[in-house]
Amino acid sequence: xxxxxxxxxxxxxxxxxxxxxxxxxxxxxxxxxxxxxxxxxxxxxxxxxxxxxxxxxxxxxxxxxxxxxxxxxxxxxxxxxxxxxxxxxxxxxxxxxxxxxxxxxxxxxxxxxxxxxxxxxxxxxxxxxxxxxxxxxxxxxxxxxxxxxxxxxxxxxxxxxxxxxxxxxxxxxxxxxxxxxxxxxxxxxxxxxxxxxxxxxxxxxxxxxxxxxxxxxxxxxxxxxxxxxxxxxxxxxxxxxxxxxxxxxxxxxxxxxxxxxxxxxxxxxxxxxxxxx
Numbered sequence: 001x002x003x004x005x006x007x008x009x010x011x012x013x014x015x016x017x018x019x020x021x022x023x024x025x026x027x028x029x030x031x032x033x034x035x036x037x038x039x040x041x042x043x044x045x046x047x048x049x050x051x052x053x054x055x056x057x058x059x060x061x062x063x064x065x066x067x068x069x070x071x072x073x074x075x076x077x078x079x080x081x082x083x084x085x086x087x088x089x090x091x092x093x094x095x096x097x098x099x100x101x102x103x104x105x106x107x108x109x110x111x112x113x114x115x116x117x118x119x120x121x122x123x124x125x126x127x128x129x130x131x132x133x134x135x136x137x138x139x140x141x142x143x144x145x146x147x148x149x150x151x152x153x154x155x156x157x158x159x160x161x162x163x164x165x166x167x168x169x170x171x172x173x174x175x176x177x178x179x180x181x182x183x184x185x186x187x188x189x190x191x192x193x194x195x196x197x198x199x200x201x202x203x204x205x206x207x208x209x210x211x212x213x214x215x216x217x218x219x220x221x222x223x224x225x226x227x228x229x230x231x232x233x234x235x236x237x238x239x240x241x242x243x244x245x246x247x248x249x250x251x252x253x254x255x256x257x258x259x260x261x262x263x264x265x266x267x268x269x270x271x272x273x274x275x276x277x
Contacts (some may be wrong), residue, residue: 001052005078008049008059016047019070025128025247026095026270027069028212030061032205039272048082050075054275065091068098076101082206087109090171092275096123099273117165118276121251125258128247128268132240133233136263141234144197145186147178150198152188153179159200159217164276188215189235191227198222199231203239211243216257228260236264 008016016039020027037043045063049056050072058070060079066089068079079102087110092103100122106114144152156179160168168175182188182202190200199222202215213236218227239246249272250257 002054003074003078004051005075005082006049006051007041008039008047009041010039012047012049012056012202016049016059019056023069023095023270024210024246026126026272028205028207028210029065029093030059030067030069032207033061034209035095046082048079050078058098062089064089065093066102067092068094068102071095071098073097073101076105078106078276080109080154085113087113090277092273094272096271099275100194103273103275114206116277118164121276123252124249124272124274125243125252126247126249126270126272127258127261128245128269129236129264129266130245132237133264135229135233136235137234138191138227138230140191140193141189141199141231141236141238142188142192143186143238144183144192144200146183148178148190148192148195148197149183151192151195152183152190155190155197155200155217155219156215159215166276182215189238191231199227201232201235203243208242209243210245210247211239213239213246213248216248218274228257229263232260232264262271 013034014164016034020031033044039047045061048060048062050058058072058075059066061067062083066083077097083106092099136162153176157168187203188200198219200215200217201213204212204214216228216232236246247262248266250261
């Protein structure tokens with residue numbers, strides 16, 4: 001069976017989308033980017049494709065996030081060679097088997113650039129639900145506006161640092177613009193009391209009827225009070241008006257969060273892995 005690796009371009013878009021649609025929830029990150037930017041190297045980043053007898057069986061995005069898609073183990077060493085020893089990415093994300101295989105291959109071959117990492121999240125349950133949850137919603141939840149920016153930024157920095165183990169500013173000042181765009185794009189929900197964000201949750205990648213829940217955070221002083229389930233229910237009842245399928249991935253050691261998502265009706269459908277640099 002003949003195989004080959006090649007750099008993909010605009011004429012390959014339909015085949016790329018067909019491959020990603022085989023595992024739509026798992027591949028939402030990349031599907032959303034292809035939906036926005038097409039297979040355009042200047043806007044998307046390099047997209048490597050692995051073929052068997054002329055049929056695309058796996059792809060790998062080499063950009064700010066390295067994202068492999070498609071379960072073909074023979075593609076992993078090919079992607080390792082194509083990505084090379086110069087690391088421009090701040091993370092590797094994807095299906096646990098492929099993402100971890102890619103990480104191990106890169107780290108073994110180029111330890112100086114790919115072997116020095118902040119953390120490895122080896123198993124992050126991938127969960128999904130359809131439609132509005134049955135749980136009672138907290139009426140205080142609303143879309144955040146730029147009037148909430150300062151407190152939302154503070155909460156976002158707190159969440160990122162707690163989750164990743166490093167500051168979001170380590171790569172420069174761009175994080176504030178990223179946070180502001182979430183508000184401007186109507187992707188940030190929260191509860192605000194006395195001008196302070198005490199709960200927040202965001203939407204990340206969106207594609208067709210899918211959206212991904214990200215950035216869930218509760219003020220540390222209020223954790224354990226039962227706030228998260230009704231607050232998320234309030235957010236989700238807004239979200240499903242435009243995106244019926246909502247997914248998320250969560251660290252396997254975060255048992256309270258997993259239980260909250262299960263209470264809201266999220267079901268386990270797989271696992272992702274993330275390496276942060």
